[in-house]
Each structure stands twice: as C-alpha cells, then as structure tokens.
Amino acid sequence: MTTLFEQSVQPAGRQSVPSAGKLPSVEYGLIRAHVLASLVTLVLSVLFGILVATKFTFPEFLGGHGWLTWGRLRYNHTQGIFFGWLGNAFLAFSYYAVPRLANRPVSNRKLGWSLFCIWNFAVVLPGWVLVAAGFSQPLEWAEFPLVVDALVVLAFILMVFEFVLPFLKARLSNLYVSAWYIIGGIIFTMLAYPVGNFVPELIPGARGAAFSGLWIHDAVGLFVTPFALAIAYYVIPATTRRAIFSHFLSMVGFWLLFFIYPLNGTHHYVYSAIPMAAQKGAIVASAYLGMDVILVVTNLLLSLRGSSGTVSKDVPLRFVWFGVISYLLVSLQGSVQALMPVNRFIHFTDWVIGHSHFAMIGFASFLALGGIAHLWQRIPRTRYNERAMNWSFWLLAFGLTLMIADLTIAGLVEAQVWQSSAPWIDSVHAVASYWLVRTFSGLPILAGFVLFWISLITGSRVSAESTSVLSREALENVPVLDVDTVIAHGSSFASRFSYVHALIFGAGVGFFALSFLVLAILPGKELADEIKQVAPVTMPALTASEQRGRVVYGREGCAYCHTQQVRSLAADVRRFGAPTEAWETKYDYPQLWGTRRIGPDLSRESNVHPHDWQLTHLYNPRLVVRDSIMPPYPWLFSGSANQPSQEGLDLLAYLQFLGRARQLSGFDQQTPASVVRSATADMAMANQASARATPPTVPIAMTGGYSDSAPVLHPASNSNDLLEEVSHGATLFAANCASCHGVAGKGDGRASVSLLPRPANLTAARFSDERLSSVLWNGVTGSSMPPWRQLPTEDLRGLVAYIQSLHVPSAAPSTQEATNLHEGKSLFAVNCASCHGDRGTGDGPAAGALAPSPTNFHLKKPTEERAWEVLENGVPGTAMPPWKGQLSADQRHALVEFVRSLYGTLQENSSP
Amino acid sequence: MINLIVIVISAVMFALVLVWWRWSAFRASIEAPKYFMLRQERRFDDGPRTPSSTYLL
Numbered sequence: 001m002t003t004l005f006e007q008s009v010q011p012a013g014r015q016s017v018p019s020a021g022k023l024p025s026v027e028y029g030l031i032r033a034h035v036l037a038s039l040v041t042l043v044l045s046v047l048f049g050i051l052v053a054t055k056f057t058f059p060e061f062l063g064g065h066g067w068l069t070w071g072r073l074r075y076n077h078t079q080g081i082f083f084g085w086l087g088n089a090f091l092a093f094s095y096y097a098v099p100r101l102a103n104r105p106v107s108n109r110k111l112g113w114s115l116f117c118i119w120n121f122a123v124v125l126p127g128w129v130l131v132a133a134g135f136s137q138p139l140e141w142a143e144f145p146l147v148v149d150a151l152v153v154l155a156f157i158l159m160v161f162e163f164v165l166p167f168l169k170a171r172l173s174n175l176y177v178s179a180w181y182i183i184g185g186i187i188f189t190m191l192a193y194p195v196g197n198f199v200p201e202l203i204p205g206a207r208g209a210a211f212s213g214l215w216i217h218d219a220v221g222l223f224v225t226p227f228a229l230a231i232a233y234y235v236i237p238a239t240t241r242r243a244i245f246s247h248f249l250s251m252v253g254f255w256l257l258f259f260i261y262p263l264n265g266t267h268h269y270v271y272s273a274i275p276m277a278a279q280k281g282a283i284v285a286s287a288y289l290g291m292d293v294i295l296v297v298t299n300l301l302l303s304l305r306g307s308s309g310t311v312s313k314d315v316p317l318r319f320v321w322f323g324v325i326s327y328l329l330v331s332l333q334g335s336v337q338a339l340m341p342v343n344r345f346i347h348f349t350d351w352v353i354g355h356s357h358f359a360m361i362g363f364a365s366f367l368a369l370g371g372i373a374h375l376w377q378r379i380p381r382t383r384y385n386e387r388a389m390n391w392s393f394w395l396l397a398f399g400l401t402l403m404i405a406d407l408t409i410a411g412l413v414e415a416q417v418w419q420s421s422a423p424w425i426d427s428v429h430a431v432a433s434y435w436l437v438r439t440f441s442g443l444p445i446l447a448g449f450v451l452f453w454i455s456l457i458t459g460s461r462v463s464a465e466s467t468s469v470l471s472r473e474a475l476e477n478v479p480v481l482d483v484d485t486v487i488a489h490g491s492s493f494a495s496r497f498s499y500v501h502a503l504i505f506g507a508g509v510g511f512f513a514l515s516f517l518v519l520a521i522l523p524g525k526e527l528a529d530e531i532k533q534v535a536p537v538t539m540p541a542l543t544a545s546e547q548r549g550r551v552v553y554g555r556e557g558c559a560y561c562h563t564q565q566v567r568s569l570a571a572d573v574r575r576f577g578a579p580t581e582a583w584e585t586k587y588d589y590p591q592l593w594g595t596r597r598i599g600p601d602l603s604r605e606s607n608v609h610p611h612d613w614q615l616t617h618l619y620n621p622r623l624v625v626r627d628s629i630m631p632p633y634p635w636l637f638s639g640s641a642n643q644p645s646q647e648g649l650d651l652l653a654y655l656q657f658l659g660r661a662r663q664l665s666g667f668d669q670q671t672p673a674s675v676v677r678s679a680t681a682d683m684a685m686a687n688q689a690s691a692r693a694t695p696p697t698v699p700i701a702m703t704g705g706y707s708d709s710a711p712v713l714h715p716a717s718n719s720n721d722l723l724e725e726v727s728h729g730a731t732l733f734a735a736n737c738a739s740c741h742g743v744a745g746k747g748d749g750r751a752s753v754s755l756l757p758r759p760a761n762l763t764a765a766r767f768s769d770e771r772l773s774s775v776l777w778n779g780v781t782g783s784s785m786p787p788w789r790q791l792p793t794e795d796l797r798g799l800v801a802y803i804q805s806l807h808v809p810s811a812a813p814s815t816q817e818a819t820n821l822h823e824g825k826s827l828f829a830v831n832c833a834s835c836h837g838d839r840g841t842g843d844g845p846a847a848g849a850l851a852p853s854p855t856n857f858h859l860k861k862p863t864e865e866r867a868w869e870v871l872e873n874g875v876p877g878t879a880m881p882p883w884k885g886q887l888s889a890d891q892r893h894a895l896v897e898f899v900r901s902l903y904g905t906l907q908e909n910s911s912p
Numbered sequence: 913m914i915n916l917i918v919i920v921i922s923a924v925m926f927a928l929v930l931v932w933w934r935w936s937a938f939r940a941s942i943e944a945p946k947y948f949m950l951r952q953e954r955r956f957d958d959g960p961r962t963p964s965s966t967y968l969l
Contacts, residue, residue: 099956100949100952100953103952173945237949243943243947243949247946248943260921263917277913281914281917514917
C-alpha cells in the first residue's frame with residue numbers, strides 16, 4: 001500500500017497533464033443559481049431559528065399571529081435548513097463535481113432548471129407558506145405537507161436522471177468515492193423519503209413511530225451525510241493536490257454507512273413501546289456506526305497529513321477540516337447517547353438539540369460552506385473575499401461552540417431536575433438562562449452566514465476564461481502523483497471489478513430494505529399482535545371534534561414540546577403514570593410521540609386540568625402558570641379566554657381525549673403505593689437521582705381523577721417552623737397560584753376573569769388542613785383548580801400554612817345567639833340540606849350530581865361578609881343559587897351564623 | 913436478528929480487507945479512482961472552457 005501511494009510522486013512542473021479529449025460542459029449558471037438560493041434560504045432559516053430561540057425567553061414576542069407562532073417557525077426552521085440551505089448547496093456542488101467525476105456533463109440543462117424551479121418554487125417556498133398558514137405534517141424532518149412531499153419525491157427522481165445517469169454511463173470502476181456518495185445519497189433518499197413521510201399517515205401510533213424513527217435518522221444519514229462526505233472527499237484532494245490516503249478505506253466507509261445508518265433510527269425511541277429487540281438493534285447499529293465514522297475520519301485526516309499549512313491558509317479547506325472533526329465528535333456523541341444508560345438521562349433534553357445543531361451546522365453546514373467556497377474560487381467570473389470568508393469561519397466556529405456547550409449543559413441540568421420530584425416548571429426555571437445564551441449564540445452564527453454570503457459577492461471579478469490562481473499555484477509547487485501510471489496500473493485490472501461495484505450497490509439496497517424489515521415491519525407486526533390482544537374492545541375512537549383538535553395540535557407544533565409517550569423509566573412513571581403501551585396509540589394517524597420535552601408529557605392529560613384552565617392556558621399560558629414559556633394561541637379564541645372558537649374547542653376536546661381510553665380501561669385503578677414503589681424499582685432502569693425533596697411515598701404522576709391517597713398536611717405547630725413554612729408557601733403561591741387567586745389571594749388574579757366559577761377568595765374563609773390538603777391533592781372538580789400533587793409534600797404543606805395565614809378573623813366576632821342558630825338550623829334543613837347535607841358536610845342527596853361539590857362547612861368557615869355575599873348572589877358557575885329573593889335578610893343572617901358555627905365541630909368528617 | 917446482521921456485515925468487511933491485503937491487483941484497482949479524480953481536477957483547471965458551459969447568472 002505504501003508503495004502504491006508513494007511510487008509515482010513527481011514534481012508537478014515536470015509532468016504533463018494527460019489529455020483525455022474535450023472537457024464536458026459544466027452548468028455554471030445552475031451552480032450560481034443554487035448557491036444563491038442556498039444562501040437566501042440559509043439566512044431566512046437561521047432567522048426563523050433565532051426567532052424560535054428568542055421565544056423561549058420572550059414567549060409573547062411576535063406571539064399574536066398564527067403564522068409567526070413557535071411551532072410553525074420551528075417547522076420552517078428545520079425544513080428550510082434541510083431543503084433550502086443544504087439541498088441547494090448539495091445541488092450546486094453536484095453540478096460542479098459530477099462532470100468532473102463522471103467525465104460527462106449532467107444529463108440535461110433544461111432538466112436542471114426544472115429541478116431548480118421545483119426544488120425552490122414548488123418545495124421550499126410553498127412548503128414554508130403552507131406551514132405558516134397551518135398546513136403541515138407533525139413529523140420530525142417531515143414537516144412539509146404531503147402535497148409538497150410528492151414534489152420532493154419528483155425532485156429526487158429528476159436528480160437520478162440529472163446526476164446518476166452520467167455516472168452510470170461512466171466506467172463504475174473509475175468512480176471516485178464522492179461519486180458513490182452522490183449516487184447513494186440520491187437513490188437512498190428517494191427510497192427512504194416516501195417511507196418516512198407517507199407511511200406514518202397510514203400506519204398509526206407506535207407502529208408508525210418505528211417508520212418515523214427510521215426517517216428521522218435517514219434524513220441525516222442518507223441525504224445530509226453522503227453529500228457532505230462527498231464534498232469532504234472532493235475538496236481535500238482537490239485543494240492539497242494529493243490523492244486521499246486510501247480509496248479502499250473510503251469505499252469501506254461508504255458501504256458501512258449505507259449498511260448501518262438505516263438501522264439506527266429506532267434509537268430515538270429507546271424505552272418506548274416499540275419492541276425491545278428493535279431498540280437494541282438500533283443501539284448496536286449506532287455503536288457500529290461510530291466505528292465506521294472513526295474509519296472515515298481517520299482516512300480523511302490522513303489525507304491531510306503534511307497539509308496543516310494549507311488547512312490554515314485555505315479557508316474552504318479549513319471549513320472542510322472543521323466539518324470533518326465535527327463529524328467525528330458528533331457521531332461518537334450520537335453513538336454514546338443511544339446507549340441506554342445515557343439515553344435514559346439525556347433523551348428529550350436540550351442535550352439532543354445541541355447534538356442536532358452540532359450535526360447540522362458543525363458537520364453538514366461547515367462542509368457545505370467549504371464546498372461552496374471551494375467551487376466559487378474555481379468557476380468562471382466568481383471569487384470570494386478572503387477576509388470576509390475568514391471572519392465568517394471564526395464567527396461560525398465561535399457561535400457554534402458556544403451554542404453546543406450551552407445546550408449540552410442545559411440538557412444535563414434539565415435531566416437532573418426531571419429525575420427529581422421537583423415540579424416540571426422548575427426545569428424551565430433551571431435552564432432559562434441557558435436558553436438566553438443560546439439565543440445570543442445564534443447571532444454570531446447568523447453573522448457568520450451573512451458574512452459568507454457577502455464574501456461571495458464582494459470577491460474580485462475575473463474573466464470567464466481565467467482558471468483558479470490558487471490551483472495553478474498549487475500545481476506548480478506541490479508534488480502530485482503521476483496519475484496516468486497509477487490509473488493504467490489499476491485499470492488493467494479494474495474493469496473486471498466493475499460488476500463487484502454493482503453487486504455491492506445491490507447489497508446496499510438490500511440492507512436498506514432490511515432496515516425497514518428489521519426495525520419497522522417486524523416490530524410493527526409484533527405491535528399489531530400485541531394491540532389485538534391487549535387493547536380494550538370498547539376503546540373509543542376520536543370524535544370528529546377531537547380529530548379536528550388533533551390536527552390543530554399537530555399544526556401548532558405542540559408535539560415538539562410535549563411528548564405523548566411515557567417511557568418505561570422510573571422518573572417518567574413517577575411523574576406521568578404507567579408507561580405508554582402500543583394500544584393507547586392505535587388511533588394516532590400520524591403518531592405524535594415527539595422527541596423533545598419542554599413542557600410535560602401529555603399522554604394522560606385527560607381530566608388533569610379542568611376545561612376553563614385549559615382554555616385560559618391556551619389563550620395565554622401565563623395567566624394560569626406564571627413562569628410558563630408556552631406560546632399563546634389567541635387565534636383560537638374570539639378576543640378572550642372564555643370565548644373559544646370552534647378550533648379552540650376542538651383542541652380542548654383533543655386534550656381531554658388524551659389518556660381517556662387508559663382511564664376508562666381501568667388499567668391504573670388506584671394501585672396501592674407499595675405496589676407502585678416496587679414496580680418502579682423493578683424496572684432496574686430507574687435512576688433515583690438526588691431528588692430535592694423527600695422521595696414521595698406515592699407516585700407524583702399527573703394523572704387526573706380523585707385519589708383517596710390524599711395525605712392530610714398539617715402545618716408545623718412550632719412557631720418558628722410555621723413561619724418558615726409560611727414563607728416557603730408564599731414563594732410557591734406567588735409562582736403557582738397568584739395568577740388565578742391573585743397576589744393577595746383574593747381570587748382576583750389575571751386569569752380570574754375567564755374562569756368560572758371564579759377562583760376562591762382565600763382571605764374570605766378559614767380552611768381546615770384537611771380541606772386544603774384535599775384540594776391541593778385532587779383539585780376541585782367542576783372548577784379550574786387543578787390537582788397539585790406533583791409538588792413535593794413539603795411544598796404542599798407550605799402552601800397549606802400560607803393559605804391559612806391569609807385568613808384574617810373578623811375584628812368583632814359575631815354574636816351567635818341561640819335563637820338565630822336555631823332558626824338558621826331550621827332554614828338550613830329546609831333549603832340547603834339537599835345539597836349540603838343535614839349536617840352541613842356537603843354530602844346531601846343531590847351532591848353527587850354537582851360539580852364543584854357543595855361546601856363542607858365543617859372544613860371551611862367563610863367570613864360573615866363572604867357568606868352573606870354568597871347568599872345574596874349565589875356562586876356563578878356552580879349549583880349555588882342566589883337566595884336574596886327567597887329568604888328575608890333576617891333569615892339569611894340566621895343561615896350565615898348557622899353555617900359558620902359548624903366549622904370544626906365534626907372532626908370525624910374530615911375526609912373531603 | 914440484529915446479531916446476525918452485525919456478524920454478516922463484519923464478515924463482509926473482513927473479507928474485503930482480506931482481499932485487499934492479499935491481492936495487490938485489487939489494491940491497485942480500488943485505489944485507481946482517487947488518481948482519476950485528481951487527473952480530472954487538473955484537466956478542468958487547465959483545460960479550455962467549452963462553449964456549452966452556461967453563464968446565465
């Protein structure tokens with residue numbers, strides 16, 4: 001091998017360039033057009049990304065319009081990068097490289113311009129407009145709607161004619177590895193794209209997720225990576241004027257990529273309902289892929305041996321070098337994060353977002369930029385501005401490094417909070433500053449891309465006939481191989497091997513098909529059998545309204561912040577309930593499992609939050625969750641939270657559908673705490689990391705419904721401890737309760753106007769420990785008060801202490817005259833007992849049908865003013881009517897005194 | 913199944929390495945494209961522009 005590499009090295013100036021006939025034509029116009037389109041879409045896509053990042057810190061920013069909402073911008077950010085930026089850049093490079101590598105022009109110029117128009121004016125531009133207008137597909141890397149997907153497939157078919165046919169006309173044994181990557185990238189993406197974009201619309205839930213997972217990775221592995229590596233393998237020898245270290249190793253790397261990469265996809269759904277064999281297969285393939293990447297990068301870096309000076313001087317080569325190093329790092333990171341011990345910790349966090357930016361900017365974009373800069377310096381009439389190009393490199397390198405470091409640390413912080421019993425919003429607080437830094441890190445990246453563009457348009461103009469000064473100089477000074485001798489030596493044998501290349505390509509297609517068989521079709525069949533056996537026969541399908549709500553959920557990008565899969569991990573189960581099973585997703589066309597959590601999982605959302613709360617939350621999340629960063633959706637309402645449009649009601653219906661089948665199935669009926677504890681421990685996957693609170697004795701799962709397991713939380717009896725609890729409770733109240741109950745607890749928070757019944761005025765009654773504990777644990781059915789059982793018990797105890805401190809006893813205690821009490825008791829028995837019960841315990845004959853339940857006066861003592869007000873006006877939004885017209889003032893006074901006298905007189909009825 | 917796939921891929925790659933190591937003609941053949949690429953690069957750098965090349969932008 002060494003002899004082969006070294007034998008023909010001669011000074012370039014002493015050899016003649018072999019003549020091989022007329023040069024094939026190169027479509028320079030198409031190269032320039034695609035470069036221009038790539039940079040326009042790149043800058044726009046990065047702007048979308050910066051807006052998306054900004055909304056993490058300022059969720060109201062540009063939040064009033066549907067077409068500028070977070071979800072739709074997020075879709076357009078990733079699709080713009082994928083199709084607009086990288087797609088155009090790779091097409092530009094293909095128009096430059098294919099004639100050189102195939103020694104033939106691309107098939108047809110008109111076909112090329114048709115492809116350009118389809119790619120930009122039938123895919124990218126309409127895709128963006130349709131997504132902004134609310135027509136999208138909620139699948140990762142497949143967000144453009146189906147009509148656009150069909151045009152993408154058409155574009156790939158045209159690419160086969162334009163770029164692959166010239167290679168097929170050439171001798172396969174002469175094909176350089178970049179040519180193979182271009183062929184593989186086009187053909188395999190053409191095959192994978194329909195499977196990833198159309199199949200999940202036809203195969204629901206977990207089964208569809210198996211296909212989605214494949215596409216998520218195939219988009220990177222079969223489209224982005226091949227073209228990026230084609231550039232690396234091209235630019236390095238073209239710039240250094242030395243052949244790559246080993247073409248054999250490059251081909252081994254090429255085939256391993258196409259054999260292994262499609263097998264990776266399911267590693268996005270580790271610990272999910274997808275059969276474990278498929279998950280483990282994907283994990284093994286991920287580790288194997290890491291070895292392939294080491295091989296490829298070693299070969300590329302050895303190809304740069306002795307060229308460190310060129311790397312530092314030649315900016316395009318430096319871009320490529322950076323991309324190659326990033327490829328190694330990000331791929332090894334990917335292999336590691338697929339491993340179960342790592343995956344269970346960092347999955348769904350910002351770590352993964354850092355990983356994807358590392359891949360798409362550090363690897364793919366740097367190589368694409370290197371490729372564009374390289375060809376720009378070599379095509380007629382264009383040169384780049386080296387100073388601007390150099391600044392572009394350093395700005396991008398700085399911004400990217402900052403972004404990756406920031407997101408990686410943010411991911412670790414989020415993961416740590418999620419492992420604890422801290423409330424979900426704590427993870428948002430914990431990484432808020434990291435999100436701000438991430439936004440700022442996008443600015444140098446945007447500046448770097450803009451500067452790159454500027455460098456291309458401000459370079460010195462040269463004549464059309466001029467050749468590359470750089471390459472001419474290199475040709476004079478750098479020793480190159482006597483290529484004729486070597487080619488002749490190899491070609492005498494190579495023709496016999498042409499069929500081997502075709503054979504291996506066929507094997508590659510076979511492995512591609514195998515990946516779908518092993519990771520999607522077989523697991524899908526297993527899941528179908530499981531669903532048939534396990535799914536309740538009465539499982540209700542979505543109503544028309546729920547189905548419409550599901551579409552709204554998808555188009556607004558909800559699945560990009562809220563997963564719908566509880567993984568079989570203790571931390572997940574403790575927080576969200578039992579792991580998601582395949583049958584729960586049998587009506588999900590397409591699946592909405594999600595791969596990221598910014599908000600909590602929603603797969604069991606049914607009955608967790610009351611309708612008014614949900615609507616207010618959708619209208620403006622910060623009305624009910626002070627520190628929420630969720631975008632507002634005012635276009636689903638007609639001016640206020642209590643005036644939802646049909647779409648708002650549909651979305652509400654869908655949210656209330658999530659998990660209902662599971663609740664109705666009875667699978668999770670009141671599992672005793674001891675059983676839950678042992679079950680989570682038995683998972684052997686649980687990472688019981690340092691919870692900031694005492695581990696709860698029962699799951700903190702945010703499942704809805706009433707729970708008998710509500711503990712009674714008694715505030716401390718010691719005054720110092722009580723003061724501390726009240727202080728802690730005040731902080732929690734301000735963060736979690738004040739938006740509805742008001743800062744002072746008077747029930748006049750910002751959200752109160754849209755809630756019915758209005759939030760309780762906590763200063764207007766004295767509540768027992770039992771009552772407050774029950775309300776905090778279970779919420780109040782029929783009102784907007786959700787359960788808060790996800791909070792640690794000491795937090796709940798602090799809230800109990802603080803709320804009790806809000807009540808100020810009347811300065812002048814009322815005089816309860818025996819006659820009044822007697823009259824009040826009589827009136828109560830006649831007018832109130834049917835709802836409130838004979839003893840005032842809120843359990844009258846009619847109580848079971850009422851929500852909220854009638855007040856238990858043994859656990860709640862309203863102030864005189866409040867009791868009087870209720871009797872005067874009733875309680876809007878409840879069954880309590882006004883009694884002003886039916887009872888005299890004296891009678892009402894008697895009733896007020898009577899109900900207030902009941903408090904604390906029936907301790908045995910402390911249960912709510 | 914995945915074990916089988918890994919074993920098959922590894923075996924194929926090992927066989928390729930073995931062929932490459934034991935068969936010098938294969939080495940020459942498989943390495944030839946990298947020199948072809950360099951030759952093409954030099955031809956395009958030094959050769960005359962063809963009339964069919966487009967300069968639309």
